[in-house]
Amino acid sequence: MKRLIVSLVLFAAVLGVCVFGVRFVKQSYEKINSELICSEQCAKNGDFSGAAKAAKRAEEIYTKREQALAAFIKHDILDEVGVCLAAAAPLAEKESKQEFLSAVSQAKVALTHIRNDHKFLLGNLF
Numbered sequence: 001m002k003r004l005i006v007s008l009v010l011f012a013a014v015l016g017v018c019v020f021g022v023r024f025v026k027q028s029y030e031k032i033n034s035e036l037i038c039s040e041q042c043a044k045n046g047d048f049s050g051a052a053k054a055a056k057r058a059e060e061i062y063t064k065r066e067q068a069l070a071a072f073i074k075h076d077i078l079d080e081v082g083v084c085l086a087a088a089a090p091l092a093e094k095e096s097k098q099e100f101l102s103a104v105s106q107a108k109v110a111l112t113h114i115r116n117d118h119k120f121l122l123g124n125l126f
Contacts, residue, residue, distance in 0.1 A: 024072070025114065025115065026118070028069060032061050033111055036088075040104050043097055044101075048100075055092055055104070056089045058085055058088070059086060066078060066082065081110045084107035091103055
């Protein structure tokens, strides 16, 4: 009987960590993506200082959450997002619109890939 209780407690702990991971990835995606959308809109409107500020905020959010995200996400995808986010703000400061939009677009695609891989779907479980 003790083994059953211990196994149920361990199962509940693992399930709790999985649910926390999915929610954490989703919240991180939403915060970073909203900043990227804001920076993209600023750049399209010609406000490169606003675009740089929003890109820096996205990078700061990413940097704060990167180590926790690494527990749930493949490192190569995280590195790709980090490189794109790090490149975005300097490109906005140089007013290089096309290159900036390209970097933001690449970061958004990588973030979307991360988000889709961490949804509770039957296909993602197997």
